[in-house]
Amino acid sequence: MRVAVLGTGLIGTSVALALRERGAHVWLSDQDPEAARLAVNLGAGEPLPDSALRGHGAQADVAVIAVPPAAVATTLAAAQAQGSTGLARCYTDVASVKQLPVAQARARGCDMTSYVPGHPLAGREKHGPAAARADLFLGRTWALCPAAETSEQAIAAVTALVRECGAVPMRTDAAAHDRWVALVSHAPHLVAAAMAARLEAAPPEALDLAGQGLRDVTRIAAGDTGLWTQILSANAEPVSEVLAAVAADLAEAARMLTDGDPKSVATLLDHGQAGVARIPGKHGGEPREFTAVQVVIPDEPGELARLFDAAGAAGVNIEDVRIEHSPGLPVGVAELSVRPGEAGTLLDALEAGGWPVRR
Amino acid sequence: MRVAVLGTGLIGTSVALALRERGAHVWLSDQDPEAARLAVNLGAGEPLPDSALRGHGAQADVAVIAVPPAAVATTLAAAQAQGSTGLARCYTDVASVKQLPVAQARARGCDMTSYVPGHPLAGREKHGPAAARADLFLGRTWALCPAAETSEQAIAAVTALVRECGAVPMRTDAAAHDRWVALVSHAPHLVAAAMAARLEAAPPEALDLAGQGLRDVTRIAAGDTGLWTQILSANAEPVSEVLAAVAADLAEAARMLTDGDPKSVATLLDHGQAGVARIPGKHGGEPREFTAVQVVIPDEPGELARLFDAAGAAGVNIEDVRIEHSPGLPVGVAELSVRPGEAGTLLDALEAGGWPVRR
Numbered sequence: 001m002r003v004a005v006l007g008t009g010l011i012g013t014s015v016a017l018a019l020r021e022r023g024a025h026v027w028l029s030d031q032d033p034e035a036a037r038l039a040v041n042l043g044a045g046e047p048l049p050d051s052a053l054r055g056h057g058a059q060a061d062v063a064v065i066a067v068p069p070a071a072v073a074t075t076l077a078a079a080q081a082q083g084s085t086g087l088a089r090c091y092t093d094v095a096s097v098k099q100l101p102v103a104q105a106r107a108r109g110c111d112m113t114s115y116v117p118g119h120p121l122a123g124r125e126k127h128g129p130a131a132a133r134a135d136l137f138l139g140r141t142w143a144l145c146p147a148a149e150t151s152e153q154a155i156a157a158v159t160a161l162v163r164e165c166g167a168v169p170m171r172t173d174a175a176a177h178d179r180w181v182a183l184v185s186h187a188p189h190l191v192a193a194a195m196a197a198r199l200e201a202a203p204p205e206a207l208d209l210a211g212q213g214l215r216d217v218t219r220i221a222a223g224d225t226g227l228w229t230q231i232l233s234a235n236a237e238p239v240s241e242v243l244a245a246v247a248a249d250l251a252e253a254a255r256m257l258t259d260g261d262p263k264s265v266a267t268l269l270d271h272g273q274a275g276v277a278r279i280p281g282k283h284g285g286e287p288r289e290f291t292a293v294q295v296v297i298p299d300e301p302g303e304l305a306r307l308f309d310a311a312g313a314a315g316v317n318i319e320d321v322r323i324e325h326s327p328g329l330p331v332g333v334a335e336l337s338v339r340p341g342e343a344g345t346l347l348d349a350l351e352a353g354g355w356p357v358r359r
Numbered sequence: 360m361r362v363a364v365l366g367t368g369l370i371g372t373s374v375a376l377a378l379r380e381r382g383a384h385v386w387l388s389d390q391d392p393e394a395a396r397l398a399v400n401l402g403a404g405e406p407l408p409d410s411a412l413r414g415h416g417a418q419a420d421v422a423v424i425a426v427p428p429a430a431v432a433t434t435l436a437a438a439q440a441q442g443s444t445g446l447a448r449c450y451t452d453v454a455s456v457k458q459l460p461v462a463q464a465r466a467r468g469c470d471m472t473s474y475v476p477g478h479p480l481a482g483r484e485k486h487g488p489a490a491a492r493a494d495l496f497l498g499r500t501w502a503l504c505p506a507a508e509t510s511e512q513a514i515a516a517v518t519a520l521v522r523e524c525g526a527v528p529m530r531t532d533a534a535a536h537d538r539w540v541a542l543v544s545h546a547p548h549l550v551a552a553a554m555a556a557r558l559e560a561a562p563p564e565a566l567d568l569a570g571q572g573l574r575d576v577t578r579i580a581a582g583d584t585g586l587w588t589q590i591l592s593a594n595a596e597p598v599s600e601v602l603a604a605v606a607a608d609l610a611e612a613a614r615m616l617t618d619g620d621p622k623s624v625a626t627l628l629d630h631g632q633a634g635v636a637r638i639p640g641k642h643g644g645e646p647r648e649f650t651a652v653q654v655v656i657p658d659e660p661g662e663l664a665r666l667f668d669a670a671g672a673a674g675v676n677i678e679d680v681r682i683e684h685s686p687g688l689p690v691g692v693a694e695l696s697v698r699p700g701e702a703g704t705l706l707d708a709l710e711a712g713g714w715p716v717r718r
Contacts, residue, residue, distance in 0.1 A: 193631025272552025312661030
């Protein structure tokens with residue numbers, strides 16, 4: 001596979017690294033020459049020559065346009081206009097919104113038959129090529145939203161690229177995609193930010209009372225403001241609808257609390273429980289219940305290894321680990337998630353290894 | 360130390376288990392005899408006899424009242440009225456709000472000199488004695504909010520109990536405590552619930568696009584509705600204030616998005632970033648920056664052990680682990696957090712062990 005990656009930020013460079021590991025030939029370009037050079041130095045591919053692909057009938061199989069949402073259409077138009085045949089046989093993008101780039105591409109007169117709008121559901125709080133990872137898309141959903149005109153050949157080529165990156169392609173349309181990510185990604189980002197914003201002027205003593213719950217609720221609010229402002233603006237209507245509903249529920253809860261009427265607060269909590277229960281588990285698909293086993297361990301090198309050795313020797317696969325440290329104390333608590341049927345075996349193994357366990 | 364635990368739910372039973380491990384004598388009671396019996400069977404202590412402590416001048420050093428907020432004052436009054444001297448020399452409670460039980464205890468004519476209102480900042484999504492853990496309070500902040508009348512002896516005794524549980528006592532007053540937990544615990548709970556509630560009627564395809572961000576934002580919304588309704592109602596004013604501010608920010612963001620004015624959205628995102636940055640790190644005190652090292656591992660027993668062995672052998676202490684699984688793929692990604700100065704050593708060790716690493 002011969003792939004041109006246009007835009008070597010976190011996502012573009014990660015796509016390039018993933019494809020290189022699978023033996024693809026990758027050309028890289030970015031409007032910031034420093035970013036492109038860094039991606040090349042990371043082993044993500046070779047620089048896209050100014051003219052080498054032009055006029056010789058030589059084309060990339062796919063061009064991946066990994067630029068911010070509002071820049072997709074101009075980048076696509078320029079790539080399709082290169083040489084006599086265009087830079088690539090087909091094109092895809094990775095923007096977190098899909099209706100905006102599709103509408104802008106159509107308005108610019110881009111060839112829509114070769115364009116497969118896409119969105120990998122993967123990211124990090126960090127950005128830029130240095131944060132890129134070849135494994136960023138492993139097991140992640142990658143939405144593909146072909147337009148009515150998009151050819152089946154283009155869809156097949158981009159679907160193959162998505163699979164090469166280790167992701168799971170999911171075909172849908174741009175309008176549905178934008179409504180869905182408004183609900184599961186864009187609105188939650190602003191909700192986390194609005195809660196975190198209340199902490200800015202809080203007394204330090206209040207923050208000393210912060211627990212894991214507050215950390216989890218606000219974590220994603222640490223993301224890049226510029227990119228998120230563009231994403232939210234480009235998906236304004238569906239995001240706005242979700243936010244307005246959340247704001248109305250919270251304002252109503254605030255009023256009911258003041259009025260001493262806890263019934264509607266209980267109702268909101270019940271709806272929240274029902275909503276959480278619908279989020280698929282880490283393994284995707286149906287939620288899977290794991291049993292958590294807690295072990296107190298010294299906060300020292302080698303201690304976790306001893307623990308995982310004992311689990312591995314017992315044939316128990318640890319599905320997840322959470323470590324809680326203890327400020328001022330030389331121990332931490334490791335919470336090991338295992339399949340319910342394996343918890344007993346793990347407890348036996350830990351007990352035999354000298355760890356105090358509680359059944 | 361001789362301690363009576365009144366109420367053997369998650370917190371009461373965990374206090375009992377923690378104190379037993381430190382050699383304390385613990386008596387247990389609960390208005391639900393089944394809950395008390397389960398706690399006794401878990402090794403948390405012996406049943407509180409109906410009369411053994413009365414009329415012989417025999418007293419517990421401390422009685423820990425671990426009942427819901429609205430039941431604290433009646434339980435305290437009954438305990439203080441036992442025998443000729445009362446059940447214990449001093450009393451504390453563990454309710455998540457402090458002004459309500461203090462006001463109710465004073466209104467009932469309780470002896471305030473022997474009562475030290477308290478609140479351990481620890482909990483789980485599960486409840487009941489079976490979910491109890493002796494290590495629940497390790498390294499956690501435990502707020503103590505003595506009233507003006509509370510004696511220094513009572514404060515000293517309860518402070519000692521808190522330390523025996525492995526927690527870090529923090530002395531403050533009830534009004535400040537309630538304002539602070541409204542901000543860092545109670546309001547975030549309802550914000551998570553309001554976001555999660557939007558998912559209840561979402562199409563399954565939308566939930567297929569859910570990532571770790573949504574899971575983190577909504578996780579705490581899975582808590583117990585009855586207990587949380589009581590907590591939120593008992594801290595109505597400060598919680599209501601925070602919620603009203605969050606609701607106003609979100610409603611404003613929704614309007615600005617619809618009006619095509621992204622500036623105030625960017626401002627809210629900036630305030631959110633600043634707020635997140637103020638939350639202390641896992642080790643408490645100043646936030647500590649860790650470097651994350653990602654490794655792709657087969658999703659099989661023993662693989663994590665091999666990884667932690669390599670880290671331990673290199674003398675690197677892994678401060679946190681996060682495992683991302685890949686639906687449909689036989690591999691996962693382990694993200695290991697280490698002190699920045701140790702990342703290079705860890706990468707060397709992993710590379711030597713045959714893991715593909717990216718620097």
